[in-house]
Amino acid sequence: MKPLRQTWPDDLAEHYRAAGYWRGETFSQMLRARAALWPDRVIIVGGEIRWTYRELLGQAERTAAGLLSLGLRPGDRVVVQLPNIPEFFAVVFGLFRAGLIPVYALPAHRLTEIAHFARKAEAAAYVCADSFGGFDYRGLARELRAAVPAIRHVVVAGDAAEFTPLAGFRVDACPLPPDASPSDVAFLQISGGSTGLSKLIPRTHDDYLYSVRESARICLLDQNSVYLAALPVAHNFPMSSPGVFGALWTGSRIVLSPAPGPEVAFPLIAREKVTITGLVPPLALLWMQAAKSRRDDISSLEILQVGGAKLMPEAARRVRSELGCQLQQVFGMAEGLVNYTRLDDPDHLVTQTQGRPISPADEIRIVDEEDNPVVEGEPGHLLTRGPYTIRAYHNDDQANLRAFTSDGFYRTGDVVKRTPEGYLVVQGRATDxxxxxxxxxxxxxxxxxxxxxxxxxxxxxxxxxxxxxxxxxxxxxxxxxxxxxxxxxxxxxxxxxxxxxxxxxxxxxxxxxxxxxxxxxxxxxxxxxxxxxxxxxxx
Ligand code: J2J
Structure with missing residues (x-):
């Protein structure tokens, strides 16, 4: 089995630790610390479920014990394909606690993609919902087992049919192992797939939690914030920018929306007094349109983050008047680097740029076809490296040769220019x-x-x-x-x-x-x- 690694050179790793970027904490430790601090705070709201931190921790430990009792061993990879339901958190924190490695698939993925992730990650198990959005994932599971026999176990949230029911796990099923090491890979995220099939992105506890903590700080999340997960939580944006993990870190409430459209999301905003959410630009346009006719009281919404694709300045300018909240642009990537406009930025930066990097240690190069720096202010290819940007994809030597420079910069494939204030404006992209x-x-x-x-x-x-x-x-x-x-x-x-x-x-x-x-x-x-x-x- 290909080892899971993400390696920064020793001197840089030392620097990232000394500077306090990497704090030596795992996701499991984070959840335990939060549950000790705020046991009775409701942290996850989804459907009829309202879990406190204590309940979430209990669910995670029960799931960890159950998964290990199946014979899975720390280090094994598990493809997780769950929609926005509380069980997503029981499963991923259960996997973290067991030292198992989630591979995040989106609910929209089908057999072709899931089989690819399973093979590439050499996964031993698959976790899915019974059905969602009119699609029966147990059928997919059957086909997956036939196509990829290395998938030994299928765990289902809901009606499991012939598979293992998630709800049947017991906390005393198996002793829990010691925590993973913070520098270990915590999970595999899925790349946008600029060339060919999606690549797998190994992120460590240390590096990801750094980006999550800083994102939460930049977005002013606190214990009064309520984050609506409108996009699928397995996507890097709603997961970490600051997303659901940012909310877990700060003790903000997470409200799970089963779909991102206004007809589902607006009533949830009104009921749960949501203060912040993140959308892709087409949805932001749809929300602005819907706000004109719908009656739901969405006045609690303070911040609308928009990212994932370019938001046109004309649309950006309308957000405040049409949705009554502040806009934040987010330009990020599952490989690492995330840029935000800041909440106290002047309007012209918020509407016309895609923000600036999270960290002072994010290195940005804007270069021509020969990797030479362009004249400042001119468009060029964005290369980056830093304390939360990967150095290599998992199990893909060829892609790594193309996607990284010899000194460890990630070739984002995006064409950007930099304003005098140091903000990035996305101009287009180089990859097809x-x-x-x-x-x-x-x-x-x-x-x-x-x-x-x-x-x-x-x-x-x-x-x-x-x-x-x-x-x-x-x-x-x-x-x-x-x-x-x-x-x-x-x-x-x-x-x-x-x-x-x-x-x-x-x-x-x-x-x-x-x-x-x-x-x-x-x-x-x-x-x-x-x-x-x-x-x-x-x-
Ligand atoms: C233009 N293009 C953008 C933006 C991403 C936060 C936000 C988004 C993602 C994401 C993410 C863009 N304007 N505001 O992971 O943590 C395009 C770029 C980029 C690619 C990455 C996060 N925001 N993009 O979208 O891995 O081309 O991450 O390289 O899905 O989306 O896609 P992905």
Missing amino acids: HINRAGEKISAEEIEDHLLAHPDVFDAVVVSIPDPALGERSCAFVIPHAGAEPRPAALKGWMRRRDVAAFKVPDQIVLVPGFATTAVGKISRKQLRARLRETFLAEQ
Whole structure:
């Protein structure tokens, strides 16, 4: 089994510890300390459940003992695919307590993605809900067990059918092991997948908790705050910026919304007096629209964070008047670096920039194609390293060669410029992915699926600006001679590939060929750019 590691050079690690960034605390220790401090504070609200810290700790310990009693051993990886329900916290804190390593999948992922995560992480178990959003995850579990026999156990929140019920675990099932080490990898997060399939991101207790603590401080979370998890909690933004973990750290209440739309979220805001939440830009637009007609009292909302994709300044300027709260832009990535506009920043920075890094130790380089610094203020590729940015993906030597410089900077793939105040403005990106309402889709991954269709000779997937989604995906498909696949049939085929629904191309355009230059071969990247330009010019 590939060892889980995340290694910073010794001198830097020493510096991060000496500076107090890494405090030598694990997630389990954090929860225990909080439960000792505030045992009766309600920390998690979801559906009918309201758990205090004491109850959450009890749930986590019961889950830890149950998981170990199945024969799982510290260090084993467990793919966790749960929606926004309290059990998510019982499971991940149970895994932390048992020294097991969660691999966070999103509820939208399907067999293709889950099997990939399971294989890449060499996982031994899968945890899911019985069903959610009209989808039965037990069916997925059955297919997963057949496709990846190394998955020895399936644990289900709710009606478990033939699998192990989460609710059946007992705290006396197994003695709990000593705590993990704070410098150990705590979990594997999922990358946006800029090229090919998603990569796995190993984050340590030390590095992640640093970003969580600082995020909570920057966002002024305190014990009076109420954080609404509107986006799926497994995503890095609502998990850590400051998200649910930030709320757990400060003793702010977490309210779990099963869906992010205003019809579900607004009544929760009104009932639970939510003060802060985070959204992707298309949802922020939807909320602003809904606020005009809905009657729910959302006046408790003080801060709306928007991130995951670029928020246009025009929309940014409307947040205060239309939702009655302050805007905070968040530009982050599961690999590490997170930027925030600060809550006392002047309006022009809040509406026109994506913020500045969390930490004074975040190193930022903005460079040209040859990795040379650009003139200050000019756009260039964003490279970064620091106390909570990874140095390598898990089990992916090839990706690591591309994604990191020899001196350990992560190539974010984003093109940014820096203002005189040191704030970053996202200009675009260098990698070929589609940022569809904050969900990152790799063009290459979708092209691979389309190429597997018997009627498809070649396929190129590009992003097209879209008023509702920010970007949508458009596939240009050359059929085989004599074949005439219908776009709707190709979409149906994509759905049957068992991929997340957001990966099905929004638009499919059949073309006889790709016009290439007389000079001959061009790269796929150039081809994507050319097709996008031609398509947009013809609109
Ligand atoms: C433009 N592009 C943005 C923004 C992310 C906080 C917030 C978001 C994420 C996230 C996160 C953007 N404007 N405000 O993990 O902790 C694009 C960039 C970036 C990629 C990372 C967090 N905020 N992006 O979105 O790992 O292209 O993380 O490199 O999903 O989203 O995607 P992801």
